[in-house]
Structures are given as C-alpha cells and as structure tokens.
Amino acid sequence: MTVHDDRLAVxxxxxxxxxxxxxxxxxxxxxVREAGExxxxxxxASSASLATIMTALYFDVLRPQDRVAVKPHASPIFxxxxxxxxxxxxxKLQNFRGLKGAQSYPxxxxxxxxxxxxxxxxxxxxAQTLFSSLVQDYVRAHGWMKDRPEGRMIALVGDAEMDExxxxxxxxxxxxxxxxxxxxxxxxxxxxxxxxxxEGLWQKFEQMFANFGWxxxxxxxxxxxxxAFAEPGGEVLRDWIDRCPNQxxxxxxxxxxxxxxxxxxxxxxxxxxxxxxxxRRSDSxxxxxxxxxGGHDMPSLLKAFEAASKHDRxxxxxxxxxxxxxxxxxxxxxxxxxxxxxxxxVTFQDSVRVRPGHEWDKWEGATLEAAKLEAFVHAAPFxxxxxRRHSAASxxxxxxxxIPANSGKTVSTQMGFGQILNEIAREDSExxxxxxxxSPDVTVSTNLGPWVNRRGLFARDALADTFKAERIPSTxxxxxxxxxxxxELGIAESNLMxxxxxxxxxxxxNGARLLPVGTVYDxxxxxxxxxxxxxxxxxxxxxLVATPSGxxxxxxxxxxxxxxxxxIGMAQDGLCAFEPAFIDELAVIMRFGFDxxxxxxxxxPDETTWLRDQxxxxxxxxxSTRPLEQPVRAMTDELANDIIxxxxxxxxxxxxxxxxxxxxxxxxxEAIAAAGLLAEDRRDVxxxxxxSADRLNAGAQAAERARQxxxxxxxxxxxxxxxxxxRNCGIVTVVxxxxxxxxxxxxxxxxxxxxxxxxxxxxxxxxxxxxxxYGIDTNAIVHAAQAASxxxxxxxxxxxxx
Ligand SMILES: Cc1ncc(C[n+]2csc(CCOP(=O)(O)OP(=O)(O)O)c2C)c(N)n1
Ligand SMILES: [Mg+2]
Numbered sequence: 001m002t003v004h005d006d007r008l009a010v011x012x013x014x015x016x017x018x019x020x021x022x023x024x025x026x027x028x029x030x031x032v033r034e035a036g037e038x039x040x041x042x043x044x045a046s047s048a049s050l051a052t053i054m055t056a057l058y059f060d061v062l063r064p065q066d067r068v069a070v071k072p073h074a075s076p077i078f079x080x081x082x083x084x085x086x087x088x089x090x091x092k093l094q095n096f097r098g099l100k101g102a103q104s105y106p107x108x109x110x111x112x113x114x115x116x117x118x119x120x121x122x123x124x125x126x127a128q129t130l131f132s133s134l135v136q137d138y139v140r141a142h143g144w145m146k147d148r149p150e151g152r153m154i155a156l157v158g159d160a161e162m163d164e165x166x167x168x169x170x171x172x173x174x175x176x177x178x179x180x181x182x183x184x185x186x187x188x189x190x191x192x193x194x195x196x197x198x199e200g201l202w203q204k205f206e207q208m209f210a211n212f213g214w215x216x217x218x219x220x221x222x223x224x225x226x227x228a229f230a231e232p233g234g235e236v237l238r239d240w241i242d243r244c245p246n247q248x249x250x251x252x253x254x255x256x257x258x259x260x261x262x263x264x265x266x267x268x269x270x271x272x273x274x275x276x277x278x279x280r281r282s283d284s285x286x287x288x289x290x291x292x293x294g295g296h297d298m299p300s301l302l303k304a305f306e307a308a309s310k311h312d313r314x315x316x317x318x319x320x321x322x323x324x325x326x327x328x329x330x331x332x333x334x335x336x337x338x339x340x341x342x343x344x345x346v347t348f349q350d351s352v353r354v355r356p357g358h359e360w361d362k363w364e365g366a367t368l369e370a371a372k373l374e375a376f377v378h379a380a381p382f383x384x385x386x387x388r389r390h391s392a393a394s395x396x397x398x399x400x401x402x403i404p405a406n407s408g409k410t411v412s413t414q415m416g417f418g419q420i421l422n423e424i425a426r427e428d429s430e431x432x433x434x435x436x437x438x439s440p441d442v443t444v445s446t447n448l449g450p451w452v453n454r455r456g457l458f459a460r461d462a463l464a465d466t467f468k469a470e471r472i473p474s475t476x477x478x479x480x481x482x483x484x485x486x487x488e489l490g491i492a493e494s495n496l497m498x499x500x501x502x503x504x505x506x507x508x509x510n511g512a513r514l515l516p517v518g519t520v521y522d523x524x525x526x527x528x529x530x531x532x533x534x535x536x537x538x539x540x541x542x543x544l545v546a547t548p549s550g551x552x553x554x555x556x557x558x559x560x561x562x563x564x565x566x567x568i569g570m571a572q573d574g575l576c577a578f579e580p581a582f583i584d585e586l587a588v589i590m591r592f593g594f595d596x597x598x599x600x601x602x603x604x605p606d607e608t609t610w611l612r613d614q615x616x617x618x619x620x621x622x623x624s625t626r627p628l629e630q631p632v633r634a635m636t637d638e639l640a641n642d643i644i645x646x647x648x649x650x651x652x653x654x655x656x657x658x659x660x661x662x663x664x665x666x667x668x669x670e671a672i673a674a675a676g677l678l679a680e681d682r683r684d685v686x687x688x689x690x691x692s693a694d695r696l697n698a699g700a701q702a703a704e705r706a707r708q709x710x711x712x713x714x715x716x717x718x719x720x721x722x723x724x725x726x727r728n729c730g731i732v733t734v735v736x737x738x739x740x741x742x743x744x745x746x747x748x749x750x751x752x753x754x755x756x757x758x759x760x761x762x763x764x765x766x767x768x769x770x771x772x773x774y775g776i777d778t779n780a781i782v783h784a785a786q787a788a789s790x791x792x793x794x795x796x797x798x799x800x801x802x
C-alpha cells in the first residue's frame with residue numbers, strides 16, 4: 001500500500017463512520033428519543049449527499065484558518081465529524097434537535113462544536129462566506145492580520161440553494177471587490193425539497209460563474225466511471241450518462257443494480273463491447289459504478305481541492321452527488337425529509353457492522369485499528385491546533401462623543417449622525433480607526449459623506465477620484481485605497497446586512513475587532529429582514545442606522561414610508577433599537593452603542609434595568625430627515641442614563657396629573673405642543689420622551705420574569721416611571737410608526753391608553769399634511785388626551801376633519 005492508498009483507506013473508513021453516526025443520530029432522535037412525538041424530519045438523505053465531500057475537507061483539505069458554512073441539512077454529518085474529533089460531547093449528539101442538544105442546523109451561537117457560520121435559511125451562509133472573505137482582505141490591508149495566515153471561506157451549498165437570489169447579489173459584489181479565497185462547493189444531487197431539479201442548470205451556472213471571474217471545477221465522474229469509460233464500449237456508456245435526464249438517473253439509483261442493468265441493456269446494449277462492459281459487473285458492482293459520481297469519489301475530490309489550494313482565485317466546484325448516497329433512500333425524489341424505517345436501519349447497521357448497543361462507539365465496526373483512526377483524526381490539520389475561534393480586546397470608546405454646537409439650531413437626527421461621525425473622523429484615535437462604514441449606494445443620502453471624505457473608501461488597490469484629478473468641484477471625495485474605512489456596496493440591502501454580519505464577526509473570525517456602521521433607508525429593512533435576523537442569530541455586532549423613516553420622509557413619497565420597522569426593532573432578538581428625536585440624545589446613544597456592540601459577558605441581567613446589558617448585541621437607530629429645533633440643555637449623567645434606559649421625563653407627573661403623553665422619536669414637537677395646549681384644561685400634563693420602546697419593553701418583560709422567579713423587588717425603568725402616575729391617569733402614546741410600538745405602556749401599571757401611530761401608508765404630502773391625514777399631529781394628540789382623561793373639553797381642540 002502506498003501512503004496515498006493508506007490515506008484513502010483511512011478516509012473511506014472515516015466516511016463510513018460519519019455516515020453511520022449521522023444516520024443514527026437522526027434515527028434515534030426520531031424513533032427512539034421522541035417516540036410518539038411529531039417526527040422531526042429525517043434529512044438522512046440530504047446529509048449523506050455531502051458525506052464524502054465533508055470527510056475530504058475536514059480530514060484532509062482544510063486548515064485551521066479556513067472557515068466553513070455547512071449546508072443546513074448536513075448538520076448531522078458536521079456534528080458526527082466533530083464528535084470523532086473530540087469536539088462534540090456524546091450527550092449533545094444523543095440530544096440532537098433537543099433542548100440544548102446539537103442543533104438541527106449548524107449554529108455558531110447554540111452549538112458548541114466549533115461552527116464557523118450558522119446556516120438554516122438557505123442561501124445566506126453561502127453569501128456570508130463571500131463577505132467574510134472581503135472582510136479578511138479589509139483586516140489584512142489595515143495590518144491587523146499580524147502573522148496569521150489567510151483563511152479560505154468555504155460554503156457547502158445545496159444545488160436547490162442556488163435558487164436563492166441573495167447568492168447572485170453577493171456574486172456581483174464579490175466581483176466588484178476582487179474576491180479571493182472563497183470556495184463554493186455545490187452538492188449537485190439534482191434534488192431539492194420537493195422535486196428533481198431542471199436539466200442542464202449546471203451549464204447556466206458554469207457560464208455565470210466564469211463570467212464573474214470564478215474558476216469553475218466540475219466533478220462529474222468518479223475514478224470507477226473514468227476507468228469504465230476507458231474500457232471497450234465505455235464511450236457509449238459515458239455518452240448515455242451525460243444524456244440521462246436527472247429524473248431517470250435518480251429513479252434508477254433508487255431502484256439499484258438490476259434496474260440499471262435492464263435500462264442500460266435496453267438502451268445501449270449491443271451484444272458487443274457495451275453489453276460486455278455491463279455484464280462483467282454484478283448488480284452491486286454495476287450500482288457502485290453508476291453511483292460513482294465525482295462528489296462521492298475521494299481521489300477526485302482530493303485532487304480537485306488540492307489543485308484549487310494552490311491559488312487564491314474564487315472557485316466554484318460542482319460536485320455530482322446522490323442524495324441519500326449509500327442509504328436505501330438514495331435517489332428517491334421524496335427523500336428530502338425521509339427517514340429510514342427501523343427495518344431499513346437494521347439492514348444499514350448490519351452493513352456497517354455496528355453491533356446493537358454499540359451504536360455510539362466511535363470506531364465500532366471499523367476495519368482499521370481504532371488507534372490508527374484516532375491518531376489520523378487528531379493529526380488532521382484542521383483539528384490539530386484545537387479551538388479555532390479568535391477573540392479580540394475591546395476598543396476603548398470615549399466617555400462622550402462630541403457634537404457641534406447645535407443648541408437652538410434646527411437639525412435632523414440624520415444630519416446629527418453625519419456630524420457625530422465627522423467629529424470622530426477628525427480624531428486620530430484607535431476608536432476612529434476601528435470604525436468601518438458600509439452602505440448600499442446610499443452613503444451620500446444617509447449623511448455618511450463627511451466621514452467618507454475624511455476616511456476614504458476601501459479597496460485593495462488604490463483608485464483616484466477622477467473628478468478630483470480633473471479639478472471638477474464636488475462635495476465628495478471618492479478616493480479608494482487599502483487604508484480606506486468605508487465599504488461601498490451596490491444597491492442590495494441583502495448584501496448590506498451580510499456585510500455587517502461579516503464585519504461584525506471579525507473579532508471571532510479574524511481576531512481583529514471592527515466597529516461596523518451600516519446605513520440603509522428604513523423601509524428597506526424589510527428587504528433584508530431575513531439577512532438582518534441571520535446576522536443577529538450569529539451574534540454579529542454592528543450598528544444599523546436607518547434613515548429616513550416613517551411618514552416623516554413625506555416628500556420622498558408614499559412607497560418609501562415605513563410603518564412596521566419600530567416593531568422589527570423591538571421584536572428582533574440581539575438587536576437593541578433606539579429612535580431619538582434630538583442630537584444630544586443621539587450622541588449618548590451612539591456612544592452607548594459602540595460600547596454595547598463590544599460586550600461579551602453572559603452574567604445576570606442588571607438589577608436596576610433587568611436588561612441583558614452585559615451580553616451586548618447589535619444596535620439599530622431609526623433616524624429621520626426632519627429638522628427639529630434642538631433643546632438648550634446640559635447633558636447630565638442622569639439624563640444620559642435615562643436616554644439609554646429608554647425614556648426620560650420632559651415633564652414629570654405630579655399627584656394632580658390626569659394625563660400623560662409619551663412619544664418616541666421625531667414626533668417630539670407635536671407631543672410637546674400638545675402638552676402645552678392641554679395645560680389650561682388639564683393640570684400638570686406629564687410628558688415622557690421615549691428613546692427606546694425596545695429597551696423599555698425588554699426591561700419590563702425581564703423584570704416580570706424575575707418576579708415570577710421569586711425576586712419580588714425586581715422593577716424596570718418604565719415600571720418605576722409609570723408607578724408615579726395616579727391610577728386613573730390616562731396615557732396617550734404617539735409614534736411615527738405602528739401604534740403598537742408604545743400602546744403596551746398601558747399594561748405596565750394598568751393605565752388606560754390611546755395609542756396614536758400610523759397603520760396605513762402610501763400618501764405623498766408635506767409632513768404636516770401627512771401627520772394630519774394619519775392622525776399623529778398635535779390636534780390628534782390633544783383629542784386623544786381629552787378622551788383618555790376626565791375633565792372639561794379642551795379649548796384648543798379643533799374638530800377632526802373627515
Ligand atoms: C430560505 C429558506 N427557504 C426554505 C427552506 C426550506 N428548505 C430547506 S432545505 C430545502 C431544499 C434544499 O435543497 P438543496 O439545496 O438541493 O439541498 P439537498 O437537501 O438536496 O442537499 C428547502 C426548500 C429553508 N431552509 N430556507
Ligand atoms: Mg439538492
């Protein structure tokens with residue numbers, strides 16, 4: 001045996017063990033552990049499809065610095081590999097899909113066995129690898145890779161996953177940025193969830209990827225097939241295989257050797273060399289030959305990966321595979337969630353020589369020595385150096401972010417955002433150098449311009465601004481270079497969120513802390529909501545700045561108005577949402593945000609707020625283009641703290657207060673004016689400025705849970721604030737967004753609430769037209785306040801126009 005043969009023998013053995021363990025993991029989760037419960041689905045077939053490719057990668061090809069996004073349903077294969085490598089405890093595998101067990105789809109945050117990128121929502125993990133590669137280039141160009149080798153970002157992709165549009169959006173962006181070090185390995189089993197996929201898709205993909213500068217590697221035939229093609233009559237067989245429709249190939253695979261023989265003899269039998277080629281093989285040999293596609297042929301895979309390892313060009317591998325390879329489910333079009341029956345499992349178990357009761361033994365049934373296999377696994381480069389995740393120290397955030405003297409001026413939060421970043425950009429600080437901004441073609445219109453003017457755009461190779469070179473006056477300096485700190489993206493919000501996800505994981509992936517800030521038009525959060533959710537699920541850390549928002553963007557037109565985004569901000573786990581009205585609030589919030597993004601504790605919630613502030617997360621700022629007159633006030637520590645907790649009193653209640661107005665964000669002037677107009681007819685109207693309905697709500701929920709668990713004294717910020725209101729006091733809430741954002745305030749202490757907000761959209765007009773039309777103007781607030789409180793008719797109330 002040569003060294004090469006020896007290695008192949010070990011890899012073949014590992015592949016068998018992996019396939020067995022993955023199949024057993026799924027089987028016992030369904031048939032043993034959860035007997036009687038709803039079947040959680042099989043995915044034995046989908047896993048088996050990638051068994052050979054993943055064995056090749058994890059035990060031979062990968063290096064510790066490489067990062068992989070594994071196709072969701074290959075999760076059992078991944079966990080089995082980590083189990084063999086000693087990184088996945090048996091209890092977790094036994095508890096696959098159970099509470100705290102190995103996850104159904106690989107999860108960075110919930111699994112403990114070294115998952116690089118979460119997957120589950122198909123398409124996203126794929127694109128994530130591309131953006132991670134761009135971020136690695138960014139980190140390297142800024143000198144933060146130190147002596148760490150560059151990793152390859154690899155996605156294992158289902159062929160039906162290639163239908164996801166976000167993959168193509170990413171492809172374009174990758175090309176623009178000169179993507180390197182990225183492999184997408186397609187598991188071309190020609191089956192999706194529902195069906196067998198269209199013929200000839202690979203040719204379309206091949207052209208497309210080649211067009212975008214990728215190397216394309218096609219692994220169609222394994223070595224057995226290649227050898228057979230060299231036999232007399234072999235060319236005819238090759239031609240038949242190449243012409244065979246996907247559906248038929250799948251069906252024959254499912255049926256096995258005898259069916260192959262009949263079909264092949266019927267269609268290409270010649271009583272000569274072709275028939276002889278077929279007849280030389282037993283049924284099982286013939287089935288093995290026909291199943292020997294490139295993606296299940298270890299030598300072909302190793303050769304292809306080795307060749308691609310010699311360069312850094314992005315490479316798209318299309319590996320022909322069989323869904324359900326080696327299992328009785330192989331090839332059946334309905335096998336996606338299929339499970340082997342207990343009887344089939346017994347037959348399979350016999351075939352891999354696993355004795356009943358020894359199902360979890362790592363090397364049970366192996367034909368090679370356990371010690372040899374164990375040694376091989378631990379010597380595999382990917383596992384040899386232990387845990388592969390990095391960490392990076394936090395970047396110190398200044399105690400205070402500067403803002404220009406705005407007092408008494410009229411400024412929008414969007415303008416304030418630009419001002420604050422501009423002030424940061426002026427300074428030569430560690431803090432400033434770790435900020436990286438990105439935007440999908442709305443850099444200028446979201447006020448990132450001043451920052452970009454100072455800090456430049458990132459590109460691996462410098463590119464001058466032609467307008468500047470030609471001395472044509474322009475407000476913006478558009479110069480690209482390796483030290484630039486802004487990543488300009490095309491108009492694809494999906495790419496923005498995935499870029500933020502990649503930037504926001506850099507401390508873990510690259511060992512270099514970045515402070516990513518991404519800007520987007522608020523309504524287009526919907527377009528990328530799944531990507532945003534995905535980024536949060538992976539615990540990426542970033543600041544998302546969304547502007548303009550609501551109906552307040554009035555002249556921009558009805559199509560761009562956003563109603564539901566405050567609710568997204570509240571409901572999105574891992575994302576802390578703020579909607580400030582004034583620039584001094586924004587400065588406090590951004591300072592907090594840069595710090596919060598870097599927190600990494602998992603201690604108990606803060607006793608005063610009951611928020612998970614030690615853990616940290618990402619931040620969403622909902623801003624506006626509406627200029628507001630800025631308050632003249634000093635930012636005391638107390639005020640700053642209240643702003644962070646989510647609300648502060650502009651006018652606190654007294655025992656005489658019969659109505660309180662609570663507003664969030666840009667409708668501040670209407671709320672303030674309404675409180676003024678009510679003054680003559682209601683005593684001591686209270687006015688609450690809400691900066692984060694999200695944090696108020698999260699605090700109240702957490703405090704309630706704490707009380708349920710026996711901590712009777714737990715109280716959150718909003719609970720303490722509203723405890724000051726008389727029991728009969730009415731509350732009016734107002735927000736330029738869905739009224740549910742604040743209507744829950746009534747449930748905190750049981751007050752009556754009239755919730756104003758926006759439920760319909762699409763009308764163009766001035767801000768005052770629209771506020772009136774949708775009922776969030778001063779008059780509407782006064783009207784609601786009158787209705788929410790007892791007392792005489794308010795004299796300044798106008799009758800509402802129909
Ligand atoms: C965004 C999204 N939509 C739908 C699904 C449900 N789903 C899971 S796998 C799958 C089909 C996968 O087919 P393919 O990528 O070819 O993988 P295979 O199992 O064939 O290897 C679908 C539709 C999902 N996980 N994510
Ligand atoms: Mg498929």
